[in-house]
Amino acid sequence: MRNLIITILMFIPLIIFAEYPSGEMLLKKIDENMYSENIISVSTMIIHSRRATKTMKLKSWKNGDNSSFSEYLSPPKNAGTKMLKLDNNLWIYNPQADRTIRISGHMLRQSVMGSDLSYEDMMEEDEISKIYQAEVIGEEVINEADCWILMLTAKVADVNYQTRKIWVDKTKYLALREERFGKSGKLLKTTTIDEVFLVGKRWYPKKIMFKDVLKKGKGTELIIESIEFDANIPASIFSKASLRK
Amino acid sequence: MLKFLAKGLLRDRTRSFFPILIIASGVMLTVLFFSWINGYAMMLIAENARFETGHVKIVTRAYKELIDQKPYDLGLMNVNERIEVLSSEYPQIYWQPRIYFGNLLDLPDKKGETLSQGEVIGFGVDLFTDSYEQELLNLKEALSNGNLPTKQGEILISQEVAEKIGININDVITLIGSTMYGSMAMHNFTVSGMVRFGIQAMDRGAVIVDIADVRLFLDMEDSASEILGFLPKYNEDTTFEISSIFNKKYTNKDDEFSEIMLPLRTQGQMEFLLATMDQRMGMFIFIFIFVMSLVLWNSGLMNGIRRYGEIGIRLAIGESKGHIYRSLILESLLIGIVATIIGTAIGLIFSYLLQNYGIDMSSMLKDAKVIMSTTMRAQVTPTSYFIGFIPGVFASVIGAMVSGIGIYKRNTAQLFKELEI
Known part of the structure; x- marks a missing residue:
């Protein structure tokens, strides 16, 4: 009888951990939803700053992890502003001044168009499974969806956030909530997916709320109006010449 | 009595010469020091x-919390309407909206690529409505090259920045910053002129642009960082009085964007600097009276x-004994007055010289963070004419009062014996 109890006690942890899937597997599932070699999207960014709310519309083209191009369509004050990311370089074109400026150094930490996103956030690798290792640490219900709680730790040196805590929908494999921490362990940013939609076979965020914890304001909403995966994008769009076009 | 004492002092110069010399020197220093401190203040x-x-x-209120950072995104809105209201409520004050902004100044090459860059501090001021700001900032005198802006889109750059970055008159430069809402902003300006203020904090990196251009550039329509008020003549009590009334009326603790008025003395390091100067002056006069009293006591x-x-x-x-004691004090009073008049006159001559010519202190102010002219000047005020009387007369009288106590120690019975000697 005593041996039986000891045997059962020894197996209890195994039974508990057996319920948790592998963190790596969950990250790959998220990447399968979020990552595509070529993406064209149109989105609306609503910036709730400390004093006012500003709405901007932009169109983005993305090629792999290394190239992306965005053009602001509205409001008129910002229309025509373009951003180009090529490898680790970022350029911004301002139509009023007809100038292209490379964003580098401390400027990368500045906010994009006054939003809760920084240029560094824009520069980040899209496939999180490439830059983080994950451990499942629990489960919780978020917006009526059962979620795994994952603690991500950077496995490469040059990352914006050393650790992240994400709540992954058990069925749709999207990070419905996310907390991003700096090297000191300080919470820097949070994101919440408030609405998701099905694009082909992928679940994709429809409405995301970004919040820079260090910034006063009510956060930035990003609403995906349309998105096309594996789109045919001419290579010429990812060049400095296209900024002035 | 006075005439008798005065005659005595004139005829027996050993009684008056050294006390007058000592007091006049001290008074001269007091007047000069007071005028210099006054000029500095x-x-x-x-x-x-x-x-x-x-x-x-x-x-x-939100701006005030971070006032050192000049956060124009927390600035004032509906400024034109506010200035109209302020002008009717405080007609004696001239109101000027300003925008202060930190920026990157970018000089492009012929292809539009960055040739050189530098950080600058921008002043958005009203350059065209009237000449008030131009006169206030002394722009005509400060102009070292080119012309003052005559139309929108023109900019004045500090000579130091222009030389550092390699900017010439009529060059088109780009200012890069953030709008009031945080978006990246770029705006092209044509360099119309270069300025040198003789104030290190300004000459290190100031650019001056018309406020309408800055509003366009930073998406600050009808907004301003601050509204400055100028009295016809500065009076500290008036500024505190007006601010108190204004703040009772307009400051709301529950609204971080409600307005608050700050008198000059409470801003930045002004309180500390002005209080320190007041203390220094008080201390100087006290030390002077103390030391002079000791010297004159000894002289007495x-x-x-x-x-x-x-x-x-x-x-x-x-x-x-009392009569002799009083006559000695009266003598010292006469000496004090005469010495003070002589000391004040000499002190005023030096003060006026320092007021007119000044002393160049630029080498000592290279890293100054406070806005301060590099030429130090004295400032003669009506107070300069009588400030010396306080230490001059007091020291003389106190010295005589202390030394004269000896009279009361003389024993009348011993007098004839002493006189025989």
């Missing part, structure tokens, strides 16, 4: 008022020894 007030603080300043004692016989005879022929 006035310069500090005037320079800071013109460039930074106004005589009073209106900002939002020496005089007492020299006039030992004279005082003895006066006592012997029946003059009361």
Whole structure:
């Protein structure tokens, strides 16, 4: 009888951990939803700053992890502003001044168009499974969806956030909530997916709320109006010449 | 009595020459020091008022919390309407909206690529409605090259920045910054002129642009960082009085964007600097009176020894001790007044020279963070004419009062014995 109890006690942890899937597997599932070699999207960014709310519309083209191009369509004050990311370089074109400026150094930490996103956030690798290792640490219900709680730790040196805590929908494999921490362990940013939609076979965020914890304001909403995966994008769009076009 | 004492002092110069020399020197130093401190304070007030603080300043409460960072995104809105209201409520004050902004100045090459860059501090001021700001900032005198802006889209750059970055007149430069809402902003300006203010904090990196251009550039329509108020003549009590009334009326603790008025003295380091100067002046006068009293006490004692016989005879022929004591004090009063007049006159001559010519202190102010002219000048005010009387007369009288106590120690019964000697 005593041996039986000891045997059962020894197996209890195994039974508990057996319920948790592998963190790596969950990250790959998220990447399968979020990552595509070529993406064209149109989105609306609503910036709730400390004093006012500003709405901007932009169109983005993305090629792999290394190239992306965005053009602001509205409001008129910002229309025509373009951003180009090529490898680790970022350029911004301002139509009023007809100038292209490379964003580098401390400027990368500045906010994009006054939003809760920084240029560094824009520069980040899209496939999180490439830059983080994950451990499942629990489960919780978020917006009526059962979620795994994952603690991500950077496995490469040059990352914006050393650790992240994400709540992954058990069925749709999207990070419905996310907390991003700096090297000191300080919470820097949070994101919440408030609405998701099905694009082909992928679940994709429809409405995301970004919040820079260090910034006063009510956060930035990003609403995906349309998105096309594996789109045919001419290579010429990812060049400095296209900024002035 | 006075005439008698004055004659005595004139005829017996040993009684008056050294005390007058000592007091006149001290008074001269007091007047000069007072005028110099006064000039420094006035310069500090005037320079800071013109460039930074106004005589009073209106900002939002949120802006005030971070006022050193000049967060124009927390600035004032509906400024034109506000200035109309302020002008009717405080007609004696001239109101000027300003925008201060930190930026990157980018000089492009022929292809539009960055040739060189530098960080600058921008001043968005009203350059075209009237000439008030141009006069306030002394732009005509400060212009070292080119012309003042005559139309929108033109910019004035500090000579130092222009030389550092390699900018020439009529070059088109780009200012890169953030709008009031945080978006990246770029705006092209044509360099119309270069300025040199003689104020290190400004010459290190100031650019001056018309406020309408800055509003366009930073998406700050009808907004401003601050509204500065200028009285016809600075008066500290008035600024505190007006601010108190304004804040009772407009400051709302529950609204971080409600307005708050700040008198000049409460802004930045002004309180500390002005209070320190007041303390220094008070301390100087106190030390002067103390030291001079000691010196004159000693001088009085020496005089007492020299006039030992004279005082003895006066006592012997029946003059009361009190009368002699009072006459000595009266003598010292006369000496004090005469010495103070001489010291004040010499002090004023030096003060006026320092007021007109000044002393170049630029080498000592290379890293100054406070807006301050590099030429230090004295400022002669009506107070300069009588400030010397306080230490001059006091020191003389106190010295005589202390040394004269010896009269009361003379024993009348011993007088004839002493006089025989």
